[in-house]
Amino acid sequence: MTHAHPLKLFNSLTRQLEAFQPVHPGEARVYTCGPTVYNYPHIGNMRAYVFADVLGRTLSYKGYKLSHVINITDVGHLTDDADAGEDKLEKAAQASAQSIWDIAKHYTQAYWADIAALNIRQPMQWSIATDYVPAMIEFGKRIADKHCYQLDSGLYFDVSTVADYGRLARAATEEGEGRIEQVDGKRHPADFAIWRKTPPGEKRQMEWDSPWGRGAPGWHLECSVMSGELLGFPFDIHTGGIDHREIHHPNEIAQNQAFCCSGGLDVPANSGANLWMHNNFLVERSGKMSKSSGEFLRLQLLIDKGYHPLAYRLMCLQAHYRSELEFSWDGLGAALTRLKRLVMAVAGLRAQAAPATPPGPRFAAFLDRFDAALSDDLNTPVALTVVEEVAALKKVDAGEKLAAIAAMDAVLGLDLLAVDRADLRLRPRTATITEAEIESTLAARKAARAEKDFATSDALRDQLAAQGVEAMDGDPLGWEWKLGEG
Ligand code: AMP
Ligand code: ZN
Numbered sequence: 001m002t003h004a005h006p007l008k009l010f011n012s013l014t015r016q017l018e019a020f021q022p023v024h025p026g027e028a029r030v031y032t033c034g035p036t037v038y039n040y041p042h043i044g045n046m047r048a049y050v051f052a053d054v055l056g057r058t059l060s061y062k063g064y065k066l067s068h069v070i071n072i073t074d075v076g077h078l079t080d081d082a083d084a085g086e087d088k089l090e091k092a093a094q095a096s097a098q099s100i101w102d103i104a105k106h107y108t109q110a111y112w113a114d115i116a117a118l119n120i121r122q123p124m125q126w127s128i129a130t131d132y133v134p135a136m137i138e139f140g141k142r143i144a145d146k147h148c149y150q151l152d153s154g155l156y157f158d159v160s161t162v163a164d165y166g167r168l169a170r171a172a173t174e175e176g177e178g179r180i181e182q183v184d185g186k187r188h189p190a191d192f193a194i195w196r197k198t199p200p201g202e203k204r205q206m207e208w209d210s211p212w213g214r215g216a217p218g219w220h221l222e223c224s225v226m227s228g229e230l231l232g233f234p235f236d237i238h239t240g241g242i243d244h245r246e247i248h249h250p251n252e253i254a255q256n257q258a259f260c261c262s263g264g265l266d267v268p269a270n271s272g273a274n275l276w277m278h279n280n281f282l283v284e285r286s287g288k289m290s291k292s293s294g295e296f297l298r299l300q301l302l303i304d305k306g307y308h309p310l311a312y313r314l315m316c317l318q319a320h321y322r323s324e325l326e327f328s329w330d331g332l333g334a335a336l337t338r339l340k341r342l343v344m345a346v347a348g349l350r351a352q353a354a355p356a357t358p359p360g361p362r363f364a365a366f367l368d369r370f371d372a373a374l375s376d377d378l379n380t381p382v383a384l385t386v387v388e389e390v391a392a393l394k395k396v397d398a399g400e401k402l403a404a405i406a407a408m409d410a411v412l413g414l415d416l417l418a419v420d421r422a423d424l425r426l427r428p429r430t431a432t433i434t435e436a437e438i439e440s441t442l443a444a445r446k447a448a449r450a451e452k453d454f455a456t457s458d459a460l461r462d463q464l465a466a467q468g469v470e471a472m473d474g475d476p477l478g479w480e481w482k483l484g485e486g
Contacts, residue, residue: 004368005375007062009055009237010322012245012276013168013268017377020059023236023274028064030056031227031273032123033240033248036073037107038088043297043312043327044282044289046114048241050313051279051321051378053120055239057411058374068123069230071223072111074104074130075206075216087216090204100205104130114299117309119413125230129222130206136217136225137210140194143258144211148194151185155195155212159188162257163264166190168276169246192251193218220251224259227252227272233260234269242278249276282316284327302332306428306483310414311336317380317412333426338388339414340424345391346416349402355417356399363404366390370408383412431483433467442471 007020022028032052035041049070056068074089093100115122140148140155147161159165183193197215198207207214227235233256240249256272257263263270282289288297295301299309315335319325359367366386373382387408393401402417409416422435441460448456461471470482 003062003371005372007058007375008377009275009277010377011268011274012278013265013271018275020062020236021274022064023234023269026063026065027067028059028237029067029231029235030059030069030237030239031223031231031235032068032070032238033223033244034071034073034126035107035111036088037104037111038092039107039291040110040296040298040300041114042289042291043299043302044284045241046118046299046312047282047316047325048239048279049115049120050118050316052239053118053413054317054321054378054380054411055237055277056121056123057413058378061374061411066124067231068121069125069127069226070123071127071129071226072104072108073219073222074100074108074128075133075222087204087206090206093205114309117299117303118313119310119415121413127226127230129217129226132222132225132229133208133217135229136221137195137208139221139225139228139255139259140217141211143194143255146262147258149187150212151183152197153183153185153199154193154197154215154218156183156186156191157194157251157254157258159190159192159254162254162262164266165254166250167265168250168253168271192220192247194221194255220248220255223248224252224255224272228256228259233272235273237275237277238273239277239279242280245276245278279321280324282325282327289327297327304429305329306426306431307332307336308339308419308424310419311339311424314339314384314414317384317414320381321378336424336426339419340421342388342391342414342416343419343421343424346402346405347421349398349405350417353397353399353402355403355406356397357403357407359400359404359407360397362393362396363390363400367404367407370411374411380412383408387412425482427483428468431468433469433483438464438469445471 008017009020010016011018030052032049035045052068052070056066060066075087089100089103092103096103144155148155148157150156195210195212195215195217197213198204204216207216227238238249253265253271257270260270260272265271268274284297288295290296299312302312303309311332312335315332316325318335366389370383370386373379373386387405390401390404390408406417441464445457445460448454448460464471468483472482
């Protein structure tokens with residue numbers, strides 16, 4: 001497969017497209033900010049991991065040996081990204097009367113289930129924040145004298161001690177600063193906690209001894225520590241959602257600069273990573289994305305309504321990761337149809353042949369365009385259309401065509417060679433009728449129609465409809481029935 005095009009990625013730090021130059025030849029080291037496990041992830045959160053997965057798969061396909069770390073935040077993330085509010089996990093534990101460790105375990109498992117359902121590859125390591133508290137204390141000790149000061153509430157980072165603070169955000173705006181000034185005694189509104197002391201007389205479920213008193217680490221510290229420890233500074237790429245450009249990543253960068261000798265950000269490596277990449281948001285106009293709304297948009301809700309989770313993955317790929325993407329059920333339905341067409345094309349090929357690698361010269365121009373699209377800052381919308389063009393090619397060898405599609409799908413991750421056509425049928429969880437019942441009623445209806453007994457045929461059709469099954473005569477995709485929402 002052709003890899004002729006140099007990989008160009010958009011660096012949020014320099015605000016430009018840059019050719020990827022690995023720090024260690026032949027390797028790519030990537031760190032992704034992971035979930036805070038105090039609740040289920042919503043599908044917007046999962047867009048961030050689909051993006052990181054496509055980035056990782058692209059680096060693998062380009063031949064780099066990938067080392068990918070995703071963290072699990074089980075301590076320190078407050079209800080406000082600044083230093084105000086309660087710890088999200090402590091709060092969830094109080095609300096549910098469960099131990100914080102049980103809460104973290106439950107939501108970590110739920111997050112991993114979504115990761116698997118979306119065919120997101122396992123990273124080299126899931127790093128769990130609470131495993132790194134001693135390392136966080138060591139990191140804090142190294143930067144404390146030159147860059148931090150103590151208040152009654154804990155140890156704070158003085159952002160004026162590093163050059164170019166906030167360059168990533170370019171948002172040292174009045175508004176931004178106003179939002180951060182929550183703690184009495186801070187020298188600058190943007191200063192942030194490295195260590196938060198447990199207030200006198202209180203006891204937290206998660207707290208540790210430190211040179212700055214018993215307490216818990218500030219949220220930003222964990223990512224600096226885990227990325228530096230597991231990937232080594234500077235590493236290649238740091239990813240996260242676009243909201244992290246404002247506070248979390250500028251603060252991580254300031255910590256990294258302090259740790260790695262305070263150099264300014266005209267040299268991107270001083271930030272700890274050469275490239276900082278951010279996915280834009282998935283938005284939903286009626287507010288169902290908010291975890292505080294009753295039935296928020298979890299992947300499981302999509303599955304319960306009958307959508308295959310990979311339809312959501314395809315929906316993500318239809319948009320460029322730096323564009324906002326609007327969620328709608330119609331949009332998801334359209335993505336499901338697109339996935340069905342691809343899966344059916346591949347199923348037809350698999351019935352005829354095994355993949356014949358490498359694909360022959362007929363496919364070279366397509367594979368080159370696929371490579372060009374991905375190399376252009378991960379242009380998955382264009383890459384997807386190339387896969388569809390190949391799937392539609394006539395008079396080509398089935399095995400070679402299958403191999404070409406497989407090679408492209410290794411990057412897009414739609415699992416086209418493994419998903420079964422029947423799994424893509426819209427099948428809400430509330431439906432009770434079995435597929436066998438549907439098939440036998442449809443067979444009886446076919447027989448009635450063959451004998452021109454239209455009264456029976458219509459009666460059978462109505463009987464199915466009463467159970468939520470719509471018979472689909474002449475469906476262009478050859479689907480004979482679908483289940484509506486019961
Ligand atoms: P959190 O668990 O809140 O730390 O978020 C996990 C990841 O999801 C972070 O990278 C966020 O930036 C990202 N994120 C949050 N909301 C959205 C959204 N609506 N669309 C895309 N990414 C999001
Ligand atoms: Zn982070």
